[in-house]
Structures are given as C-alpha cells and as structure tokens.
Amino acid sequence: MKAEIIAVGTELLLGQIVNTNAQFISRECAAHGIDIYFQTVVGDNEQRLLESLQLAAKRADVVICTGGLGPTQDDLTKDVLAAWTGSNLHIHEPSMEAISTMFASRGIHMVESNRRQALMLEGSDPLQNDTGLAVGNALTFEGTHFILLPGPPKEMKPMFTNYAIPWLKSRMTDEIPLYSKMLKFAGIGESSLEHELLDLIQSQSDPTIAPYANEGEVTIRLTTRAQSAEEGERKIQATENEIKNRLGQYLYAEVDIPIETAVLQLLGKNQRTLAVAESCTGGLLSDLITAVPGSSQSFLGGIICYSNALKHKLLGVPMEVLEGEGAPGAVSVETAAILADQLLIRTGSDFGISVTGVAGPSPSEGKPVGLVYVGLAQKDATTEVFTLQLSGNREFIKQRAAKSALYQLWKQLKDN
Amino acid sequence: MKAEIIAVGTELLLGQIVNTNAQFISRECAAHGIDIYFQTVVGDNEQRLLESLQLAAKRADVVICTGGLGPTQDDLTKDVLAAWTGSNLHIHEPSMEAISTMFASRGIHMVESNRRQALMLEGSDPLQNDTGLAVGNALTFEGTHFILLPGPPKEMKPMFTNYAIPWLKSRMTDEIPLYSKMLKFAGIGESSLEHELLDLIQSQSDPTIAPYANEGEVTIRLTTRAQSAEEGERKIQATENEIKNRLGQYLYAEVDIPIETAVLQLLGKNQRTLAVAESCTGGLLSDLITAVPGSSQSFLGGIICYSNALKHKLLGVPMEVLEGEGAPGAVSVETAAILADQLLIRTGSDFGISVTGVAGPSPSEGKPVGLVYVGLAQKDATTEVFTLQLSGNREFIKQRAAKSALYQLWKQLKDN
Known part of the structure; x- marks a missing residue:
C-alpha cells in the first residue's frame, strides 16, 4: 500500500513549527507495511491544498492529511475535499455533543465556529478524537483512501494509532501483514x-x-x-x-515504553517508593515520571533544589560543602550523595535519586557545561554517585541527565 | 519571490529523522521576504526526485533542495539535476583540495566516491561548506533558481544563511522586504x-x-x-x-518568548524570587521555568508534593485537611492556599505558586479529571486561589495547568 502525507498549515511554511507529524505518521506506516513515497506541506490556501490532494490521489493508494480541522476560517481541509468530491458536510452528533459538553462544563460560551470541528464528509467514517474536539474522517473516493487528522500532535497521534491504522489495515487484507x-x-x-x-x-x-x-x-x-x-x-x-x-x-x-515506565513497573512490583532531588534537571525528571498514569503508586515526589539556599534549607547540605574557597560545590560527588541520602530521611522513601550538574549555556563553579552527578541512595545500602559528561544544548543535557538517572535506578532495581 | 523546499532522503520518509531543515529554511526565508508555498520530502529515487524538481520549478521562482550531496550511490541530487538540464558535472578544485586535505590530516585513505562531494553543475556558483565536505550549488535554469544544500543541519544551516541567502537577495532587488x-x-x-x-x-x-x-x-x-x-x-x-x-x-x-520567560523577566526586574509546590503538574512547571537560561537568578526551586505524605511532611498541610470524612482533600482551595503560603515560610521566596488537581486519566477524591487549583502567595499580601476546569489528556492538563499558573503570576507581577 502506497501512501503520501499532506500536512496543512501556513505555520509550517513560515517555519513556526516543525513537522513532527510527518515523522510520526511515517514511522507508524513503516511499522505497518505502508510505504510513504512523498511528504508535502501546504499552506491554508484552498487552491494549493486542492492541487496537493489531487496530485497525491493520482500517485498513491492512501492520502493522509493532518491539520486544517480546527474551528477557524483558515481550517479548510474538509471543505476543500467536500468541494472536490462533490459531497456534503454534516454534523457528527456524538462529536457535537462532546464539544457542547466540554464548553458547558467549563462554563464558557461556545462560539458558532466550534461546530465546524464536528463536521464530516458524506460517506466517511468518523475517527474518534480522544484528546481534543475535532473529529477525524476516513473515506474512499475514486479508489483512493483519505484520512483526515487534526494538526495538534496530542490529538493526531492517538487518533492515527488507535483509529486510522485499524481502518487502513482492514483495507489491505491481501498483503501479508x-x-x-x-x-x-x-x-x-x-x-x-x-x-x-x-x-x-x-x-x-x-x-x-x-x-x-x-x-x-x-x-x-x-x-x-x-x-x-x-x-x-x-x-x-x-x-x-x-x-x-x-x-x-x-x-x-521489549515493548515501546520509556525507561520511566520500566522503572515504575519495577518499583511497583517490589512495592518500593521513590523520591527525587533535582538541581540541574529542574523538574524534568519528576515531570517524566509523573507523565506515567499511576505513578503516584510509587513516586512520593521530590525537591527541586535549584538554588544553593534550597539545597541547604530543604535537604540539609552544609553551606561549607556548597560554597567558599576549596568547597566541593553544588556540582560535586559530595553534594549529590548528601542530597540522595537526605531524601530517604526527609521523605521516608525507599530510593532517592539526586541530579546536580551544569546544564549550561555557561559553566558554573568553574565546572564545564555537561558535567552531571547522579546520586542513588537506597535504604540499608551504600549510596552511589555516577559521573556523566554530556554534550549538547541546555535542553538536551537536562533530558540526557534525567534519562541517565532513570537508567541507573533501573539497573539497581533489576539486579535487586 | 516564491520558493519551494525539497528535502531528499529515504530516512525522512521512514520517519527515522524529523525534517528540521525545512523549518529552518522556511523561517529564514520568511525573515527575508521569500514566500514558501510548498515543502516536499522525496526519497533517494531518481524518477521521483526528478518529478518533484520539475513540479517545483513550474510553480516557484526558487527551488531549495537539501540532501543528496554526499559521497554515496544514493546521493543523487546533482546527477538528477544535471541529467534534466543537460549540463555537465565538473570538480570544484577548491572543494576537492579541502576534501583531500581533510583525509590526509586524519590519516585516512580517501575513497574515490568522496570526489563526488566536490561536484558542481556547469554554470553554477559554488556555495561554500564551512562545516563539512560537500560543496553547495546555486544556479538558474529556464528562469528558476536552484539552491542545492547538504542534508546534515550543521552543514546546511551556515551554508544557507551565509552563502545562499546573499545569492538569492542579489536576485530580488526589486522586492520590498x-x-x-x-x-x-x-x-x-x-x-x-x-x-x-x-x-x-x-x-x-x-x-x-x-x-x-x-x-x-x-x-x-x-x-x-x-x-x-x-x-x-x-x-x-x-x-x-x-x-x-x-x-x-x-x-x-511583543516578541516570541514563552510566558515563563516573561515571568522571569518581571521577577528579575523587581528583584523578586519564586518557589513552586507542584502536585498534579508533577515537575512540569519547574521544568518550564528552568528551561530558560538564567532562571536561577529568580527561581529558588520547589517541592514536588505528589503524595499526600509529602504535602504533609514537607509543606505542613494538616492530615485532617488532606484525608478523612468531610475533609477538603488534596485537590481543594484549602490545600492550594496552604501549599502556597508554606512555600514562602519554608523557602524564603517572595512568591509561591502551588498547583494541585486531577490530571487523570481517572477521577481522584471524587473530583473530576481536569479540576485544578492554583494558589498564589506573596509576601505581605493575601493568598489567592484560582480554579481551573481543563480538558484533554493527562499531558495536556499538566501543560495547561502549568501555563495557567504562570499566567496568574504574570498578571500579579504586571500589576504590582
């Protein structure tokens, strides 16, 4: 099955956002044996969108569109396809109800244009939107399948994986899966x-x-x-x-889960709890952990000890360790170890992870950007400190430091 | 001046990498008054690449290609364009010298295919590669300008900004920027x-x-x-x-910054400090703040009081407020207010923001998914609590809650 992706949105042509949707859809298609031959980006322009749809339909078995399903005047995808195929648009009642309910529950007046998000092309199947308002459409016109998805990745991804892929797979029965x-x-x-x-x-x-x-x-x-x-x-x-x-x-x-999920599974299985002390990762480690539903079973919380003042006040790192001539400093084995140890005492958790380092862009305490210490404390065991030397920008260093900390804990849990 | 971008590479169609090149070029073009009407991605395939080049040339004044300039057999861009335009390829001597010098200096034997990286189309201008080996090409064929750039972003970006943009601007003198x-x-x-x-x-x-x-x-x-x-x-x-x-x-x-940067600017200007207590946002709010370089000037840190145990232990919320028959509970105006107040006392910050709510996927304490309370405490002022009713999935609710909390603080700072 040959497919093409058309991402619709002037913001993409202006470079205001990057087309991560095309990557996601391409990867999912590759996994399901659907070959992508072209990706196209076109603006919120009727004539050029029509031209792109017609060209793709001529070349491919499936045309997957993202974007242009929103409530505003420049959300054109359904209108353009309707005009071309000569089909009417009608309101999908279940989606309309969900939209009305959402506005009512928030006590916000629903403006008329929001009804547009419930529109469906005649003869199309609805693709349910579990994370937003605009309903997706799947239809076949003159032998080509069209999949219309919303633009925001948070809405597009679950809709594509959970509803569009099964719809497509049911239409490629003659291929060996x-x-x-x-x-x-x-x-x-x-x-x-x-x-x-x-x-x-x-x-x-x-x-x-x-x-x-x-x-x-x-x-x-x-x-x-x-x-x-x-x-x-x-x-x-x-x-x-x-x-x-x-x-x-x-x-x-051996399944597609992030390392934080693997860590939480092991903590849950062993009925152990975790707390974290974050300096250079600044909340990212906790954010990754709490992004997993059910993390509250094992994750108690933690302390963002971003300033030296809070490392001292909330986690008892002596000021003479943190500052002054010849002191190890905030970015040191000593500080990482004390932070991890103190977590156990002050939160009552079974495991404590600390992360302290230099995320950049400038060096700190005369230490280079990318130097990070990860402390790992465990009840009735010796505290370990791991040294990392990471490269990249601030965002990348925070991310790598958080993932490395999770990897160290995972290794510990696996061997326990 | 109308332009199109063609990114060449099967790895893009497989979703192995994301097309950040298109975003970068689009943004630079927008800044220089060059309108991008289409972005296309095509694989390392002669026929489909030719088709894409011809279509783009018909529609645009400028066709900007990235990728396919490397040494391997599937780097086809120059060959395809040469075959179409009937022009010969010749070695660009300065580039060839740079390639030979690089291999010699590293003591590596240069394989013949590396000569391909010094190729230029007849009648084209070289675009210097300051960070890699493949020379870029700029040429005009039948009224359309073609810019050929390498695929790796670290080579493409400086070449585009420093050499391709000036080449294009010298050809658009009659346009108003x-x-x-x-x-x-x-x-x-x-x-x-x-x-x-x-x-x-x-x-x-x-x-x-x-x-x-x-x-x-x-x-x-x-x-x-x-x-x-x-x-x-x-x-x-x-x-x-x-x-x-x-x-x-x-x-x-009035510039393109996220709200956390605006908040940090106001805190810095007023020499005020901030600490946060995060329950349902689970570290995301701190992560957003610490993503801004220099945030340590104003941001002391905070407490991820994810569990009730930590709300009590680290921020002194009485257990009878948190749990038991008729208690307000963790997700309540009372808890949000105490968390924010206690931040000031325990961290010494000037402002304290707390966020407590139900991020989902399941309701908690009998309260609906999306109900969030934001507490805002300030030295010598009355603590305020804002009620939000957000929709969407867990990730979205965390994001909206964090941004809403920042908005409330921004409003407070602006009016101060």
Whole structure:
C-alpha cells in the first residue's frame, strides 16, 4: 500500500513549527507495511491544498492529511475535499455533543465556529478524537483512501494509532501483514549501539533492523512479514537473540515504553517508593515520571533544589560543602550523595535519586557545561554517585541527565 | 519571490529523522521576504526526485533542495539535476583540495566516491561548506533558481544563511522586504481569541494577521512589506492598537518568548524570587521555568508534593485537611492556599505558586479529571486561589495547568 502525507498549515511554511507529524505518521506506516513515497506541506490556501490532494490521489493508494480541522476560517481541509468530491458536510452528533459538553462544563460560551470541528464528509467514517474536539474522517473516493487528522500532535497521534491504522489495515487484507518487535535500550548512545550491531545492520534482509534514537533512549525495531504472531516471532528469533547477546545489559524493555515506565513497573512490583532531588534537571525528571498514569503508586515526589539556599534549607547540605574557597560545590560527588541520602530521611522513601550538574549555556563553579552527578541512595545500602559528561544544548543535557538517572535506578532495581 | 523546499532522503520518509531543515529554511526565508508555498520530502529515487524538481520549478521562482550531496550511490541530487538540464558535472578544485586535505590530516585513505562531494553543475556558483565536505550549488535554469544544500543541519544551516541567502537577495532587488511583529497571549484559548478578532481577521489585507496556538499560549504575527522598520511599524500600528484594545489583558509579550520567560523577566526586574509546590503538574512547571537560561537568578526551586505524605511532611498541610470524612482533600482551595503560603515560610521566596488537581486519566477524591487549583502567595499580601476546569489528556492538563499558573503570576507581577 502506497501512501503520501499532506500536512496543512501556513505555520509550517513560515517555519513556526516543525513537522513532527510527518515523522510520526511515517514511522507508524513503516511499522505497518505502508510505504510513504512523498511528504508535502501546504499552506491554508484552498487552491494549493486542492492541487496537493489531487496530485497525491493520482500517485498513491492512501492520502493522509493532518491539520486544517480546527474551528477557524483558515481550517479548510474538509471543505476543500467536500468541494472536490462533490459531497456534503454534516454534523457528527456524538462529536457535537462532546464539544457542547466540554464548553458547558467549563462554563464558557461556545462560539458558532466550534461546530465546524464536528463536521464530516458524506460517506466517511468518523475517527474518534480522544484528546481534543475535532473529529477525524476516513473515506474512499475514486479508489483512493483519505484520512483526515487534526494538526495538534496530542490529538493526531492517538487518533492515527488507535483509529486510522485499524481502518487502513482492514483495507489491505491481501498483503501479508508485518510483524514487528521493539527492543528498547538506555544507557548507550545511538552510534555506539549501531557500532556494536554494524555487521547485522549491513547484512540485514529479513528481518529488517531499524535503530532510531529518541531523547536519551534507543529503539530497535525488528520487522518481518508473517501470517501470525508465532510465525513472526520465529522469523525474528535468531536476530533478536544475537542482539540480546551483545547488548542485553542495556535492554530495559521489549515493548515501546520509556525507561520511566520500566522503572515504575519495577518499583511497583517490589512495592518500593521513590523520591527525587533535582538541581540541574529542574523538574524534568519528576515531570517524566509523573507523565506515567499511576505513578503516584510509587513516586512520593521530590525537591527541586535549584538554588544553593534550597539545597541547604530543604535537604540539609552544609553551606561549607556548597560554597567558599576549596568547597566541593553544588556540582560535586559530595553534594549529590548528601542530597540522595537526605531524601530517604526527609521523605521516608525507599530510593532517592539526586541530579546536580551544569546544564549550561555557561559553566558554573568553574565546572564545564555537561558535567552531571547522579546520586542513588537506597535504604540499608551504600549510596552511589555516577559521573556523566554530556554534550549538547541546555535542553538536551537536562533530558540526557534525567534519562541517565532513570537508567541507573533501573539497573539497581533489576539486579535487586 | 516564491520558493519551494525539497528535502531528499529515504530516512525522512521512514520517519527515522524529523525534517528540521525545512523549518529552518522556511523561517529564514520568511525573515527575508521569500514566500514558501510548498515543502516536499522525496526519497533517494531518481524518477521521483526528478518529478518533484520539475513540479517545483513550474510553480516557484526558487527551488531549495537539501540532501543528496554526499559521497554515496544514493546521493543523487546533482546527477538528477544535471541529467534534466543537460549540463555537465565538473570538480570544484577548491572543494576537492579541502576534501583531500581533510583525509590526509586524519590519516585516512580517501575513497574515490568522496570526489563526488566536490561536484558542481556547469554554470553554477559554488556555495561554500564551512562545516563539512560537500560543496553547495546555486544556479538558474529556464528562469528558476536552484539552491542545492547538504542534508546534515550543521552543514546546511551556515551554508544557507551565509552563502545562499546573499545569492538569492542579489536576485530580488526589486522586492520590498517583509516586516513582522509577534504578539504573545496567555490565559485565553485560540478559538476565543480568534472570535474576538474575527472581523479583523476576515477583512485583513495589509498587514496580514496570522494567529496560531502552541501549548497553552497563542501567538499573533502581523506582517507587512516595508523598506524600513519605521515604515513597517507605522503600517501595522492601527491593527496592532486595535488588537491591544480588545485583548490587552492577555498580551504578555511583543516578541516570541514563552510566558515563563516573561515571568522571569518581571521577577528579575523587581528583584523578586519564586518557589513552586507542584502536585498534579508533577515537575512540569519547574521544568518550564528552568528551561530558560538564567532562571536561577529568580527561581529558588520547589517541592514536588505528589503524595499526600509529602504535602504533609514537607509543606505542613494538616492530615485532617488532606484525608478523612468531610475533609477538603488534596485537590481543594484549602490545600492550594496552604501549599502556597508554606512555600514562602519554608523557602524564603517572595512568591509561591502551588498547583494541585486531577490530571487523570481517572477521577481522584471524587473530583473530576481536569479540576485544578492554583494558589498564589506573596509576601505581605493575601493568598489567592484560582480554579481551573481543563480538558484533554493527562499531558495536556499538566501543560495547561502549568501555563495557567504562570499566567496568574504574570498578571500579579504586571500589576504590582
């Protein structure tokens, strides 16, 4: 099945946002055996959008559009497709009800234009929006399938994965389905991982081996074509085992979950609790953890000890450790260890993680940007401190530091 | 001047990387008055690349290509363009020398294919590569300008800014440059904002009015053509004033910064400090604040009081407020107020923000998903609590709650 992606939005052409939607859809399609031949971005312009739709329809079996389903005047996707295909637009009642309910519950007056978000093309199937208001559409016109998705990634992603992919798969029954398996690694960079697997990657044919890096984690997707999960499993087994032999110590999951989920699963299983002390990560570590539903089972909370004052006041790091001639300083093994230890005492948690370092852009305490210490304390065990030297900008260093801290805790929990 | 961007690379179509090049080039073009009408991504395939080049040349004055200039067999851009235009490829000697020197200095044997990186189309101008090996090309064929850039962003960006833009500008002397201004709003949703401005947006011609939403903030870009900043300012003034009259209370900046930067600027100006207590936002609010370089000037840190135990232990919320028959509970005006008040006492900050609510996916304490209380305490002033009813998934609720908390603090600081 050949597909094209059309992202609609003048903000993309102005470079105000990056087209992450195209990447997400492309990756999902690759995983389901749908080949993407072109990605196009077009502005909120009737004539050019129509031109793009017609060209894509001529070349592909499926045209996947994102954007232009919102309530405003420049949200045109459904109107343009309706005009071209000669179909009417009607209100999808369940979506309209959800919209009205949302406005009523917030006590906000609903403006008329919001009704546009409930519109559907004649003969199309609704694609449910679990995280927003605009309903998606799936339809077939002159042999080409059209999938209309909202632009905001938070709405587009679940709609595509949960509703559009099944709709498409039910229309590609004559193809042998893809079977894939994800292996998730942390504590190792993408190029080191690729280096370890270079011979496998270069000689790959079946299964295919696709590694990609994502914010401090590396994913390998093994893919083959198979009529059943058992057959698929059998076809990838030898390759999978070889990869595990070489990189097993970094493998934290065999499903697509972030490392924080793997950590929370182990904490839950062992009925252990966690608290964190964040200096240079500044809340990101807690944010990653609390992004996982149910994290409150194991995660007590923590302290953002961003200033030295709070490292001292809230976590009892002596001022003579933090400041002054010859003091170790806030970014030091000593501070990381005290922060982690004190977490256990002050929060009553079973594990304490601390992160202190220089996120940049400027050095601090004469220490270089990217130097980070991770402290790991555990009831009735010796506290460990890990030293990291990370590169990249401030955002990247925060992200890598948080993921590395989670990796250290995961290793500890796994071996417990 | 009308332009299109073609990014070449199968890795983009597989979703292995995101097309940040298109965003960068689009933004630079917008700043220089070059209008981007389409962005296309095509794989390393001769026929489809040729098709894309020909279509773009028909529609635009300038076709900007990235990718496909490397040494390998699937780097095809120059070959495809040479075949189409009937021009020969020749070695650019200065680039060839740089390539040989690099290999010699690293003591690596240069393989023949590396010569491909020094190729130039007949009649083209070289675009120097200060950060890599492949030379860029700029040429005009049948009235259309073609800019060929390498794919890696660290090579493409300096080449585009320093060499391609000047080359293009020398060919657009008769056009009047663009002048634009950004207005940033918080505390109001995109559709409400557009509703307030509907008559202006519908009747817009000069300046153009482009609103777009981004994670709890709304941006409006006003754009006109002008020979000088003064002229540009004068041409947008009436529209800008009218927008400010209607929505001034939500306008937190006239440059493209997030609300957390605006808050930090006001805190810095008034030499005030901030601490936060986060329950349902779970670290996100601190993460947003500490993403801003220099935030340590005003941001002391905070407490992630995710569990009731930590609300009690670290911020002194009485257990009888948090739990038990008839207690207000963790998600309540009472808890939000105590958390904010206690921050001032325990951290010594001038301002304290607390956020407590139900991020979902399930209700908590019998309270609905999306109900959030924001407490705002200030030295020598009465503590205020704001009630929010947010919709969306867990991630969205956390994001909106954090941005709303920042908006309340911004309002307070602005009026101080």
